[in-house]
Amino acid sequence: MASRHRRAPACRACGQPVIFALTESGARQPLDPDPNPKGNVLAFQDALGAWRVRSLASVEPASRHPLEKPYMPHFATCKGPAQQELPANVTPIRRNR
Numbered sequence: 001m002a003s004r005h006r007r008a009p010a011c012r013a014c015g016q017p018v019i020f021a022l023t024e025s026g027a028r029q030p031l032d033p034d035p036n037p038k039g040n041v042l043a044f045q046d047a048l049g050a051w052r053v054r055s056l057a058s059v060e061p062a063s064r065h066p067l068e069k070p071y072m073p074h075f076a077t078c079k080g081p082a083q084q085e086l087p088a089n090v091t092p093i094r095r096n097r
Helices: none
Strands: 019-022 030-031 041-045 050-057 069-071
Touching: 019 041, 019 050, 030 041, 030 050
Parallel strands: none
Antiparallel strands: 019 030, 041 050, 041 069
16 A cells, blocks of 8 residues: 655665654654554644654543544564564574663
8 A cells, every 4th residue: 555655754674654653751653654443553643743642542532632543553564574474494593782
């Protein structure tokens, strides 16, 4: 599916476009750029163009903002090297930092 977000940055791991939204605590969370009815976060663009996001589980239906739509966090759909399935005969080697 072509994204309607032409200037969205690309994920470093998989190259797919993402949007970065601010959580209620001020952290940046990458989201897939198109609304997804299966998403577990609610996001919208505020009047200044910044994306805002919050967990769907923490929202009462009555307190939902009228512009909020469900989105999928990009971590759940990223097909980058860290998320790829390895063949059965390959053991992953992880570096300790």
